Amino acid sequence: MTSSSSVQQAREALGKRLREIRKDSGLTARELASRAGWHESKCSRIENGRTVPSDDDLRAYTLHCGAADQTDDLIATARNIDGAYVEWRRMERSGLRRAQESVIPLWERTRHFRAYSSWLIPGPLQTRAYIEALLRSIRDRRALPDDLEEAVQVRVDKQRILYEGPRRFAVLLEESALRHRIGGPAAMAGQLGHLLSLATLPNVSLGVIPLSADRTALWPVEDFWIFDDAQVNVELVSAFLTITQPHEVGMYAQTFSELADSAVYGAPARALITSAIDSLR
Structure with a gap:
Protein backbone atom coordinates (compact mmCIF):
# COMPACT_ATOMS: atom_id res chain seq x y z
CA MET A 1 0.00 0.00 0.00
CA THR A 2 2.98 2.32 0.39
CA SER A 3 3.07 2.80 -3.41
CA SER A 4 0.35 5.42 -2.99
CA SER A 5 1.03 8.67 -1.19
CA SER A 6 -2.75 9.11 -1.02
CA VAL A 7 -3.10 5.90 0.99
CA GLN A 8 -0.24 6.84 3.31
CA GLN A 9 -1.68 10.28 3.94
CA ALA A 10 -5.04 8.70 4.78
CA ARG A 11 -3.31 6.39 7.25
CA GLU A 12 -1.53 9.32 8.86
CA ALA A 13 -4.74 11.35 9.05
CA LEU A 14 -6.49 8.48 10.82
CA GLY A 15 -3.53 8.07 13.19
CA LYS A 16 -3.60 11.77 14.02
CA ARG A 17 -7.30 11.56 14.78
CA LEU A 18 -6.74 8.60 17.11
CA ARG A 19 -3.87 10.41 18.84
CA GLU A 20 -6.17 13.36 19.53
CA ILE A 21 -8.84 11.04 20.94
CA ARG A 22 -6.28 9.43 23.24
CA LYS A 23 -4.86 12.76 24.42
CA ASP A 24 -8.34 14.14 25.06
CA SER A 25 -8.93 11.14 27.34
CA GLY A 26 -5.80 11.91 29.33
CA LEU A 27 -4.17 8.56 28.58
CA THR A 28 -0.58 8.11 27.50
CA ALA A 29 0.21 5.69 24.68
CA ARG A 30 1.75 3.30 27.20
CA GLU A 31 -1.34 3.41 29.43
CA LEU A 32 -3.67 2.73 26.50
CA ALA A 33 -1.53 -0.16 25.29
CA SER A 34 -1.52 -1.65 28.79
CA ARG A 35 -5.30 -1.41 29.14
CA ALA A 36 -5.83 -2.91 25.67
CA GLY A 37 -3.31 -5.70 26.21
CA TRP A 38 -1.04 -4.52 23.36
CA HIS A 39 2.70 -4.25 22.98
CA GLU A 40 3.59 -0.69 23.98
CA SER A 41 4.81 0.13 20.43
CA LYS A 42 1.45 -0.62 18.84
CA CYS A 43 -0.08 2.78 19.64
CA SER A 44 2.90 4.51 18.08
CA ARG A 45 2.68 2.46 14.88
CA ILE A 46 -1.02 3.20 14.49
CA GLU A 47 -0.83 6.88 15.42
CA ASN A 48 2.08 7.48 13.04
CA GLY A 49 0.33 5.80 10.10
CA ARG A 50 2.61 2.78 9.88
CA THR A 51 -0.23 0.33 10.60
CA VAL A 52 -3.91 0.43 9.67
CA PRO A 53 -5.83 -0.54 12.82
CA SER A 54 -8.25 -3.45 12.74
CA ASP A 55 -11.89 -3.11 13.75
CA ASP A 56 -11.04 -4.58 17.17
CA ASP A 57 -8.15 -2.12 17.59
CA LEU A 58 -10.50 0.78 17.00
CA ARG A 59 -13.08 -0.61 19.41
CA ALA A 60 -10.35 -0.82 22.05
CA TYR A 61 -9.24 2.77 21.36
CA THR A 62 -12.72 4.17 21.73
CA LEU A 63 -13.62 1.95 24.71
CA HIS A 64 -10.61 2.89 26.81
CA CYS A 65 -10.62 6.53 25.70
CA GLY A 66 -14.32 7.03 26.41
CA ALA A 67 -15.15 7.77 22.79
CA ALA A 68 -17.45 4.87 21.90
CA ASP A 69 -19.68 7.24 19.92
CA GLN A 70 -16.92 7.52 17.30
CA THR A 71 -16.35 3.78 16.83
CA ASP A 72 -18.48 3.22 13.72
CA ASP A 73 -17.09 6.25 11.90
CA LEU A 74 -13.50 5.27 12.67
CA ILE A 75 -14.08 1.70 11.46
CA ALA A 76 -15.60 2.96 8.19
CA THR A 77 -12.65 5.33 7.68
CA ALA A 78 -10.11 2.54 8.22
CA ARG A 79 -11.94 0.19 5.86
CA ASN A 80 -11.88 2.84 3.14
CA ILE A 81 -8.13 3.15 3.52
CA ASP A 82 -7.75 -0.60 3.19
CA GLY A 83 -9.75 -0.49 -0.04
CA ALA A 84 -7.75 2.33 -1.62
CA TYR A 85 -5.02 0.03 -2.94
Whole structure:
Protein backbone atom coordinates (compact mmCIF):
# COMPACT_ATOMS: atom_id res chain seq x y z
CA MET A 1 0.00 0.00 0.00
CA THR A 2 2.98 2.32 0.39
CA SER A 3 3.07 2.80 -3.41
CA SER A 4 0.35 5.42 -2.99
CA SER A 5 1.03 8.67 -1.19
CA SER A 6 -2.75 9.11 -1.02
CA VAL A 7 -3.10 5.90 0.99
CA GLN A 8 -0.24 6.84 3.31
CA GLN A 9 -1.68 10.28 3.94
CA ALA A 10 -5.04 8.70 4.78
CA ARG A 11 -3.31 6.39 7.25
CA GLU A 12 -1.53 9.32 8.86
CA ALA A 13 -4.74 11.35 9.05
CA LEU A 14 -6.49 8.48 10.82
CA GLY A 15 -3.53 8.07 13.19
CA LYS A 16 -3.60 11.77 14.02
CA ARG A 17 -7.30 11.56 14.78
CA LEU A 18 -6.74 8.60 17.11
CA ARG A 19 -3.87 10.41 18.84
CA GLU A 20 -6.17 13.36 19.53
CA ILE A 21 -8.84 11.04 20.94
CA ARG A 22 -6.28 9.43 23.24
CA LYS A 23 -4.86 12.76 24.42
CA ASP A 24 -8.34 14.14 25.06
CA SER A 25 -8.93 11.14 27.34
CA GLY A 26 -5.80 11.91 29.33
CA LEU A 27 -4.17 8.56 28.58
CA THR A 28 -0.58 8.11 27.50
CA ALA A 29 0.21 5.69 24.68
CA ARG A 30 1.75 3.30 27.20
CA GLU A 31 -1.34 3.41 29.43
CA LEU A 32 -3.67 2.73 26.50
CA ALA A 33 -1.53 -0.16 25.29
CA SER A 34 -1.52 -1.65 28.79
CA ARG A 35 -5.30 -1.41 29.14
CA ALA A 36 -5.83 -2.91 25.67
CA GLY A 37 -3.31 -5.70 26.21
CA TRP A 38 -1.04 -4.52 23.36
CA HIS A 39 2.70 -4.25 22.98
CA GLU A 40 3.59 -0.69 23.98
CA SER A 41 4.81 0.13 20.43
CA LYS A 42 1.45 -0.62 18.84
CA CYS A 43 -0.08 2.78 19.64
CA SER A 44 2.90 4.51 18.08
CA ARG A 45 2.68 2.46 14.88
CA ILE A 46 -1.02 3.20 14.49
CA GLU A 47 -0.83 6.88 15.42
CA ASN A 48 2.08 7.48 13.04
CA GLY A 49 0.33 5.80 10.10
CA ARG A 50 2.61 2.78 9.88
CA THR A 51 -0.23 0.33 10.60
CA VAL A 52 -3.91 0.43 9.67
CA PRO A 53 -5.83 -0.54 12.82
CA SER A 54 -8.25 -3.45 12.74
CA ASP A 55 -11.89 -3.11 13.75
CA ASP A 56 -11.04 -4.58 17.17
CA ASP A 57 -8.15 -2.12 17.59
CA LEU A 58 -10.50 0.78 17.00
CA ARG A 59 -13.08 -0.61 19.41
CA ALA A 60 -10.35 -0.82 22.05
CA TYR A 61 -9.24 2.77 21.36
CA THR A 62 -12.72 4.17 21.73
CA LEU A 63 -13.62 1.95 24.71
CA HIS A 64 -10.61 2.89 26.81
CA CYS A 65 -10.62 6.53 25.70
CA GLY A 66 -14.32 7.03 26.41
CA ALA A 67 -15.15 7.77 22.79
CA ALA A 68 -17.45 4.87 21.90
CA ASP A 69 -19.68 7.24 19.92
CA GLN A 70 -16.92 7.52 17.30
CA THR A 71 -16.35 3.78 16.83
CA ASP A 72 -18.48 3.22 13.72
CA ASP A 73 -17.09 6.25 11.90
CA LEU A 74 -13.50 5.27 12.67
CA ILE A 75 -14.08 1.70 11.46
CA ALA A 76 -15.60 2.96 8.19
CA THR A 77 -12.65 5.33 7.68
CA ALA A 78 -10.11 2.54 8.22
CA ARG A 79 -11.94 0.19 5.86
CA ASN A 80 -11.88 2.84 3.14
CA ILE A 81 -8.13 3.15 3.52
CA ASP A 82 -7.75 -0.60 3.19
CA GLY A 83 -9.75 -0.49 -0.04
CA ALA A 84 -7.75 2.33 -1.62
CA TYR A 85 -5.02 0.03 -2.94
CA VAL A 86 -6.32 -3.36 -4.04
CA GLU A 87 -4.11 -5.97 -5.67
CA TRP A 88 -5.51 -7.47 -8.84
CA ARG A 89 -5.05 -10.99 -7.44
CA ARG A 90 -7.35 -10.04 -4.57
CA MET A 91 -9.96 -8.38 -6.79
CA GLU A 92 -9.85 -11.11 -9.44
CA ARG A 93 -9.46 -14.21 -7.30
CA SER A 94 -12.89 -15.48 -8.40
CA GLY A 95 -12.49 -14.30 -12.01
CA LEU A 96 -12.80 -11.13 -14.08
CA ARG A 97 -16.54 -10.54 -13.75
CA ARG A 98 -16.33 -9.28 -10.17
CA ALA A 99 -13.71 -6.69 -11.08
CA GLN A 100 -15.92 -5.42 -13.90
CA GLU A 101 -18.95 -5.19 -11.63
CA SER A 102 -17.14 -3.47 -8.77
CA VAL A 103 -17.06 -0.05 -10.47
CA ILE A 104 -20.69 0.02 -11.62
CA PRO A 105 -22.00 2.07 -8.63
CA LEU A 106 -19.24 4.66 -9.15
CA TRP A 107 -19.99 4.93 -12.86
CA GLU A 108 -23.72 5.25 -12.27
CA ARG A 109 -23.38 8.17 -9.85
CA THR A 110 -20.74 10.04 -11.86
CA ARG A 111 -21.82 12.83 -14.19
CA HIS A 112 -18.47 14.11 -15.51
CA PHE A 113 -15.90 11.55 -16.66
CA ARG A 114 -12.36 12.44 -17.65
CA ALA A 115 -10.09 9.69 -18.99
CA TYR A 116 -6.50 9.73 -20.18
CA SER A 117 -4.81 6.76 -21.83
CA SER A 118 -1.49 6.26 -23.53
CA TRP A 119 -1.82 2.60 -24.41
CA LEU A 120 -5.48 1.46 -24.59
CA ILE A 121 -8.86 2.70 -25.79
CA PRO A 122 -10.85 3.39 -22.56
CA GLY A 123 -13.57 0.92 -21.54
CA PRO A 124 -16.77 2.80 -22.46
CA LEU A 125 -15.42 3.33 -26.00
CA GLN A 126 -14.36 -0.28 -26.60
CA THR A 127 -15.95 -2.74 -29.03
CA ARG A 128 -16.88 -6.24 -27.92
CA ALA A 129 -14.03 -7.74 -29.94
CA TYR A 130 -11.53 -5.35 -28.36
CA ILE A 131 -12.88 -6.09 -24.87
CA GLU A 132 -12.74 -9.83 -25.45
CA ALA A 133 -9.12 -9.66 -26.65
CA LEU A 134 -8.08 -7.58 -23.63
CA LEU A 135 -9.83 -9.69 -21.02
CA ARG A 136 -8.68 -12.96 -22.58
CA SER A 137 -5.10 -11.73 -22.36
CA ILE A 138 -5.54 -10.74 -18.71
CA ARG A 139 -7.20 -14.07 -17.88
CA ASP A 140 -4.37 -16.05 -19.45
CA ARG A 141 -1.52 -13.90 -18.12
CA ARG A 142 -2.80 -14.00 -14.54
CA ALA A 143 -4.07 -17.60 -14.69
CA LEU A 144 -7.57 -16.58 -13.55
CA PRO A 145 -10.77 -18.65 -13.35
CA ASP A 146 -12.50 -18.64 -16.72
CA ASP A 147 -15.53 -16.37 -16.63
CA LEU A 148 -14.56 -14.51 -19.79
CA GLU A 149 -17.99 -14.45 -21.42
CA GLU A 150 -19.67 -13.08 -18.29
CA ALA A 151 -16.96 -10.45 -17.79
CA VAL A 152 -17.17 -9.28 -21.41
CA GLN A 153 -20.94 -8.94 -21.14
CA VAL A 154 -20.69 -6.88 -17.93
CA ARG A 155 -18.28 -4.46 -19.60
CA VAL A 156 -20.47 -4.20 -22.72
CA ASP A 157 -23.55 -3.58 -20.58
CA LYS A 158 -21.76 -0.81 -18.65
CA GLN A 159 -21.43 1.16 -21.87
CA ARG A 160 -25.08 2.18 -21.54
CA ILE A 161 -23.84 5.08 -19.40
CA LEU A 162 -22.70 6.77 -22.62
CA TYR A 163 -26.32 7.20 -23.60
CA GLU A 164 -28.13 7.55 -20.26
CA GLY A 165 -28.63 10.72 -18.28
CA PRO A 166 -26.78 14.03 -18.39
CA ARG A 167 -23.29 12.56 -18.44
CA ARG A 168 -20.25 14.14 -20.08
CA PHE A 169 -17.12 12.31 -21.22
CA ALA A 170 -13.80 13.98 -21.93
CA VAL A 171 -11.33 11.43 -23.32
CA LEU A 172 -7.68 12.09 -24.09
CA LEU A 173 -5.66 9.51 -26.01
CA GLU A 174 -2.02 9.47 -26.89
CA GLU A 175 -1.69 8.65 -30.59
CA SER A 176 0.19 5.53 -29.48
CA ALA A 177 -3.07 4.13 -28.08
CA LEU A 178 -4.42 4.16 -31.65
CA ARG A 179 -1.39 2.23 -32.87
CA HIS A 180 -1.15 -0.55 -30.29
CA ARG A 181 -2.73 -3.57 -31.96
CA ILE A 182 -5.17 -5.32 -29.64
CA GLY A 183 -6.97 -8.40 -30.99
CA GLY A 184 -5.42 -8.37 -34.47
CA PRO A 185 -5.85 -6.02 -37.44
CA ALA A 186 -9.55 -6.70 -38.04
CA ALA A 187 -10.53 -6.17 -34.40
CA MET A 188 -8.38 -3.05 -34.21
CA ALA A 189 -9.83 -1.60 -37.39
CA GLY A 190 -13.31 -2.16 -36.01
CA GLN A 191 -12.33 -0.49 -32.76
CA LEU A 192 -10.92 2.58 -34.47
CA GLY A 193 -13.97 2.85 -36.70
CA HIS A 194 -16.17 2.68 -33.60
CA LEU A 195 -14.09 5.45 -32.06
CA LEU A 196 -14.79 7.68 -35.05
CA SER A 197 -18.50 7.08 -34.58
CA LEU A 198 -18.51 7.77 -30.83
CA ALA A 199 -16.60 11.01 -31.35
CA THR A 200 -19.73 12.43 -32.98
CA LEU A 201 -21.82 12.04 -29.81
CA PRO A 202 -22.70 15.44 -28.32
CA ASN A 203 -21.67 14.41 -24.80
CA VAL A 204 -18.26 12.99 -25.83
CA SER A 205 -15.13 15.11 -26.30
CA LEU A 206 -12.30 13.14 -27.89
CA GLY A 207 -8.80 14.54 -28.06
CA VAL A 208 -5.71 12.85 -29.48
CA ILE A 209 -2.19 13.92 -28.56
CA PRO A 210 -0.07 13.49 -31.69
CA LEU A 211 3.22 11.64 -31.60
CA SER A 212 4.71 14.82 -33.06
CA ALA A 213 3.59 16.98 -30.12
CA ASP A 214 6.30 18.74 -28.10
CA ARG A 215 6.37 16.92 -24.74
CA THR A 216 9.09 18.96 -23.07
CA ALA A 217 6.71 20.42 -20.47
CA LEU A 218 4.58 17.32 -19.83
CA TRP A 219 5.36 13.83 -21.04
CA PRO A 220 2.97 10.82 -21.05
CA VAL A 221 1.90 9.73 -17.58
CA GLU A 222 0.05 6.74 -16.13
CA ASP A 223 -3.46 6.06 -17.45
CA PHE A 224 -6.15 7.46 -15.17
CA TRP A 225 -9.85 8.20 -14.79
CA ILE A 226 -11.32 11.19 -12.93
CA PHE A 227 -14.88 10.78 -11.66
CA ASP A 228 -16.47 14.20 -11.15
CA ASP A 229 -14.06 15.96 -8.77
CA ALA A 230 -14.34 13.24 -6.15
CA GLN A 231 -12.14 10.33 -7.13
CA VAL A 232 -9.32 9.19 -9.40
CA ASN A 233 -8.69 5.59 -10.41
CA VAL A 234 -5.34 4.36 -11.70
CA GLU A 235 -4.62 0.86 -12.98
CA LEU A 236 -1.14 -0.25 -11.98
CA VAL A 237 0.63 -3.42 -13.09
CA SER A 238 -0.11 -5.14 -9.80
CA ALA A 239 -3.05 -3.26 -8.34
CA PHE A 240 -6.03 -0.93 -8.66
CA LEU A 241 -5.50 2.45 -7.02
CA THR A 242 -8.26 4.73 -5.74
CA ILE A 243 -7.33 8.33 -4.94
CA THR A 244 -9.70 10.54 -2.95
CA GLN A 245 -7.39 13.07 -1.26
CA PRO A 246 -8.69 16.40 -2.64
CA HIS A 247 -5.27 17.88 -3.37
CA GLU A 248 -4.21 14.74 -5.28
CA VAL A 249 -7.46 14.65 -7.24
CA GLY A 250 -6.71 18.28 -8.06
CA MET A 251 -3.25 17.36 -9.32
CA TYR A 252 -4.74 14.83 -11.74
CA ALA A 253 -7.34 17.37 -12.87
CA GLN A 254 -4.57 19.90 -13.54
CA THR A 255 -2.53 17.27 -15.40
CA PHE A 256 -5.57 16.39 -17.51
CA SER A 257 -6.05 20.06 -18.38
CA GLU A 258 -2.41 20.44 -19.41
CA LEU A 259 -2.50 17.26 -21.49
CA ALA A 260 -5.68 18.51 -23.15
CA ASP A 261 -3.81 21.58 -24.34
CA SER A 262 -1.48 19.29 -26.33
CA ALA A 263 -4.31 17.37 -28.01
CA VAL A 264 -6.06 17.92 -31.31
CA TYR A 265 -9.82 17.63 -31.73
CA GLY A 266 -12.41 17.37 -34.47
CA ALA A 267 -11.08 16.88 -38.00
CA PRO A 268 -7.38 16.67 -36.98
CA ALA A 269 -8.18 13.98 -34.38
CA ARG A 270 -10.25 12.06 -36.92
CA ALA A 271 -7.36 12.27 -39.36
CA LEU A 272 -5.03 10.61 -36.84
CA ILE A 273 -7.55 7.84 -36.22
CA THR A 274 -8.03 7.32 -39.96
CA SER A 275 -4.25 7.18 -40.42
CA ALA A 276 -4.08 4.46 -37.77
CA ILE A 277 -6.77 2.51 -39.61
CA ASP A 278 -4.88 2.85 -42.88
CA SER A 279 -1.71 1.52 -41.23
CA LEU A 280 -3.52 -1.75 -40.50
CA ARG A 281 -3.93 -2.54 -44.20
